Amino acid sequence: MKNEQINPQLQDVDDLDEETLFIVSQTFKALSEPTRIRILHLLSDRECSVNEIADKLGLLQSTVSHQLRFLKNLRLVKYRREGTTLYYSHDDDHVMNVLEQTIDHARHH
Template sequence: MKKDKVAPICEIEIVNAKNVKKARKRIADTENILDIAETFKLLGEPTRLKIVMAITECELCVCDLASAMESNISTISHQLRLLRNAKIVKYRKEGKMVYYSADDKHISDIIEIVKEHTKEG
């Protein structure tokens, strides 16, 4: 057997077993990794990202949000449901109106960071 190599797993030879082990551990230790991916995925769609940015500093009803986005009310409502479930946006009912806002600091923080990241590219 060659110097650093280890028995193959999944038919793949391992070159640096130590680093592979570390990587495996890092992934395994992140128990809510699917939830993290889900949050990123929700922000990774222009319509939804725009929704979040639109209601970052002031709340809007679904109707006005659709207007601001120049989009369909139904489309906005569908996307809002996804964002709501992930606790990325919150809402407040007032009669038949529903006002949405995105006051979660975490979310606006990461949007700012990614904004910086893409600017540099």
């Protein structure tokens, strides 16, 4: 055990305040739902409107809107407005890296 290197950021769990714990748990909750995973994966390299996401993933527009609202509240996606259309893109490279690494892990098992 003495020879193990411990990440200094993980040594003291007391520095995890309630807000941080809540955000982490909500982020993993977001990544635990297949529809949200599919949406985030689609947005990993492009921006899309709600209709484009619905068409590409074979989902109802209302389903996509609901999931995007959940992801936006966690700041995992962002949008820009062009006329009356909202274009969504991912908003957190850290979470996208975790998602892509997890997808790679799943594909190799």
